[in-house]
Amino acid sequence: MRVEHGHGHGHHHQVDFDPTATAPDHHDATPHAGRAYRIGIGGPVGSGKTALTAALCRALGDELELAVVTNDIYTTEDADFLRKAGVLAPERIEAVQTGACPHTAIRDDITANLDAVERLEEKFPGLDLVIIESGGDNLTAVFSRGLADSQIFVVDVAGGDKVPRKGGPGVTTADLLVINKTDIAHLVGADMTVMTSDAHRMRGDLPVIAQSLVDTPDAPAVAAWVRSLLPTRTR
């Protein structure tokens, strides 16, 4: 049975729920062939998480088997951004819906994200690294250790130079804090000295990287930090 069916804004979608016309359900066993290292990238809306993800794909794509899970509510936009940037094959990008709760999906109930990671691992056996990009959230968002092996928290100078001082689990406990968009600090009145010294004060020995993807599009400092985490490969 086929049903043509519109919903009042000028276009139609073909709906098909004839069970004999659909593909079989994909419910075979998951093969376990070792798993990829998983890095979570979190941070407030607009701080540059997707741009950093794209930069890491550019920097590491030639040396690592890489895939990305994106949680942004505008999932197709983020996926499109990465596709248009030409940094990663589209089939290596999985989008996840978070039910309007981005922090729940990376922290309290990581099921949808784990499913996406496992789908990528099934499609691409031998993946070295999966980057899980959170939807934009607040300063309390952190990744569960059951989902991400390491996590990067991204803030930007336009969000205000007091953000690192405010703390919160994202700023204080992430394995790496990235302060983005340093090239526009002087335009938004952000004092980089204050920002980085506050960040170091809040984080103790944990690392902080201040960067501009305009000045260094391949995020070399963050890419080097990622390389340092991965087990030595024998390829």
Add this chain to the structure above:
Amino acid sequence: MDLAALIIADSRFPGGGHVHSGGIEEAVVRKLVVSERDLPAFLLSRLRTAGALAATFAAAAAHATTREVRSGHWRRLDAEFDARTPSQAQRAASRAQGRGTARAGRVAWPSPALSDLLGECPRPHHPIVLGVLVGVPHDAAMAAAYLAVSGPASAAVRLLGLDPFQVNAVVARLAEPMREVCAHAADVAGHDPATLPAPSSPGLDLFAEAHAAQHEEEVRLFAS
């Protein structure tokens, strides 16, 4: 009620349920549900169709853990649920939540019945995993029926900014029909899987298909 049933029915249970709206996101997009006043009808019809089906299969799976079942029983039960779920999108949503519930269940409540189920059906439907984990037919039916309405109710709060006290009261007022649904599910729990009831809601089937089709071009916050 058994603690396992309470834990699984808790919205904090990490089984992946919070990303599913039970069709209410599509109903909200179409302006069929716009306020607290529209919720009782949506939730009651969902309870009597998708909810009753889930309760029936949860109770049947729980019953099967209390008796000797032949090899292949879990696969048959899973296939019968498939046969009663014409929408591919709803089958996918059910299997996604079944997989998530099994992932959490393997850690919290490992059992020979769970191993047998996952041996025959690596990604079983949600109500079947739920039934095996709870193991008591009526409790399993209650958890499944409650989740069938609590999921969309909480999604409606998130999507429309509804008054949570009003929405909670709407769910509480479903107690009597929920008892009826679960009593019936428990009554037939020991029947041959092929003869179990097959309540259905073509409207929800269509919503689920439309929701899945539109993921590609418009923002959808929920997976189903």
